[in-house]
Amino acid sequence: MADNTPTLRIENMTKWYGDNEVLKDASLSINKGELKVLMGPSGGGKSTFLQCINFLVKPDRGRIWLDGTEIVRARKKEIYNYRQKVGMIFQDFNLFDHLSALHNVRIALVRVKGMSKGEAQDRAILELDRVGLKSYMHQYPAELSGGQKQRVSIARALAMDPEIMLLDEPTSALDPELISEVLDVIRDVRSGGMTMIMSTHQIGFASEMADEFVFLEDGSIVETGPPEKILYKAQYARTREFCSKITELYGNSFS
Amino acid sequence: MEELFFLQPEVVSALVKGFVVSVKLIVPSAIFGFIIGIVVGALTVYGNAFTVAIANGYVLIFRGFPLVVQLFIWYFGLPYIGIYLSPFVAAVLGFSLCSGAYQSEYVRGAFLSVKTGQTMAAQALGFSSLKMVLFVTLPQAFRRALPGCGNEIIYLIKYSSLAYMITCIELTGEGKIIASDSFRYTETFLVIGAIYLLLTSVAAWLLHRLECRLQLPGFEQYS
Numbered sequence: 301m302a303d304n305t306p307t308l309r310i311e312n313m314t315k316w317y318g319d320n321e322v323l324k325d326a327s328l329s330i331n332k333g334e335l336k337v338l339m340g341p342s343g344g345g346k347s348t349f350l351q352c353i354n355f356l357v358k359p360d361r362g363r364i365w366l367d368g369t370e371i372v373r374a375r376k377k378e379i380y381n382y383r384q385k386v387g388m389i390f391q392d393f394n395l396f397d398h399l400s401a402l403h404n405v406r407i408a409l410v411r412v413k414g415m416s417k418g419e420a421q422d423r424a425i426l427e428l429d430r431v432g433l434k435s436y437m438h439q440y441p442a443e444l445s446g447g448q449k450q451r452v453s454i455a456r457a458l459a460m461d462p463e464i465m466l467l468d469e470p471t472s473a474l475d476p477e478l479i480s481e482v483l484d485v486i487r488d489v490r491s492g493g494m495t496m497i498m499s500t501h502q503i504g505f506a507s508e509m510a511d512e513f514v515f516l517e518d519g520s521i522v523e524t525g526p527p528e529k530i531l532y533k534a535q536y537a538r539t540r541e542f543c544s545k546i547t548e549l550y551g552n553s554f555s
Numbered sequence: 556m557e558e559l560f561f562l563q564p565e566v567v568s569a570l571v572k573g574f575v576v577s578v579k580l581i582v583p584s585a586i587f588g589f590i591i592g593i594v595v596g597a598l599t600v601y602g603n604a605f606t607v608a609i610a611n612g613y614v615l616i617f618r619g620f621p622l623v624v625q626l627f628i629w630y631f632g633l634p635y636i637g638i639y640l641s642p643f644v645a646a647v648l649g650f651s652l653c654s655g656a657y658q659s660e661y662v663r664g665a666f667l668s669v670k671t672g673q674t675m676a677a678q679a680l681g682f683s684s685l686k687m688v689l690f691v692t693l694p695q696a697f698r699r700a701l702p703g704c705g706n707e708i709i710y711l712i713k714y715s716s717l718a719y720m721i722t723c724i725e726l727t728g729e730g731k732i733i734a735s736d737s738f739r740y741t742e743t744f745l746v747i748g749a750i751y752l753l754l755t756s757v758a759a760w761l762l763h764r765l766e767c768r769l770q771l772p773g774f775e776q777y778s
Binding site: 351354356376380381383384386387388390392393394395396397398407408411412413439440441442443453456457460 | 669670672673675676677678679680681682683686690691694695698771772773774
């Protein structure tokens with residue numbers, strides 16, 4: 301693969317809910333190893349954008365290329381294969397309630413990737429160890445804290461060997477004191493070179509880690525640029541206003 | 556000596572025969588009914604407009620027609636189009652289809668109780684719709700549906716007594732023969748009633764055991 305081929309390229313993603321255009325011609329391109337942070341007010345289209353990227357929400361228009369190959373949406377098989385390469389982390393974890401932490405991580409390896417149970421189990425234990433939860437592997441979601449659940453969900457996504465990860469406000473549903481354990485894991489994954497698109501309000505963490513900020517409002521990408529530019533020298537008044545508010549709120553709260 | 560009538564060997568053997576027929580009717584009907592319920596329930600929740608329409612139509616008809624009318628149609632009606640079913644097969648068919656219609660509603664509710672986030676997570680991991688239902692939502696829905704489905708199975712045990720209307724002589728049918736031969740209606744049907752009570756009690760106990768076995772943290776039914 302040529303170095304200049306972006307890992308993921310999204311063009312003119314558009315989504316309507318009834319008469320409401322929640323995503324307007326959003327385009328984004330991300331290279332291997334980059335982290336792009338989506339920010340902007342709630343309801344601005346961040347979640348929809350992320351969910352359109354792996355077709356959990358069907359975009360009305362828009363094209364996607366992974367490593368230079370366009371994903372043909374009409375072919376279900378192709379979508380299933382593509383989704384295996386795109387890890388997704390949700391705001392409310394979405395662990396499978398009837399499975400232990402170990403089986404949450406293992407199930408897709410066995411049922412989707414077709415690995416043998418033993419092999420999948422070894423891999424799952426390895427990933428749980430990586431997020432520091434090996435000793436919790438037999439616990440069920442109902443027995444885990446929010447932070448632990450989110451770490452299991454990260455292990456579950458990592459076990460699939462994704463090329464890129466999408467993180468949809470991974471810490472927004474957590475108690476303040478549980479946020480840092482999840483951010484530590486994300487930082488660790490990031491330093492392993494994982495390509496990521498993340499939406500978050502953790503502005504301190506984001507500006508420390510991100511290569512680029514993408515400011516979304518009313519479904520449009522208003523402005524993109526390096527964190528310091530968006531935070532302190534944004535071109536548009538709306539971006540500046542949002543950033544100053546959010547810095548005030550979350551700016552010093554990160555580790 | 557008439558009081559000892561109920562101990563007469565032929566009466567006992569008739570009751571045993573009827574009991575065996577009843578169990579043979581109930582067990583497959585319960586299993587098929589539950590399977591139909593799961594398939595129809597899944598089609599209503601995860602299917603497209605077409606499968607939803609089919610499933611809704613099925614539930615409407617089989618829940619709406621009186622069961623005895625359904626049995627008459629299977630047994631007396633089908634021969635008009637050249638299909639002859641034995642009384643036993645017609646009864647199992649009728650019970651399964653009727654039970655499945657009720658079961659599907661419990662199963663549908665149970666599928667809907669699985670949070671949509673989990674179906675999104677499964678899809679995001681590359682699960683196909685079928686695998687998602689089989690490995691993610693069904694194991695959870697099954698647990699949640701059990702109390703309701705168990706209720707329906709208890710009900711099935713009792714409406715299996717309608718089979719004698721299409722000449723499949725099960726427990727109630729044998730009872731009716733004994734009673735009309737002896738004119739001891741009260742005694743006979745008290746005994747029959749007690750046997751049904753025994754059957755429903757055993758079924759309730761088995762279902763309870765199953766629920767306990769399937770209990771997981773987060774899926775507690777009994778505290």
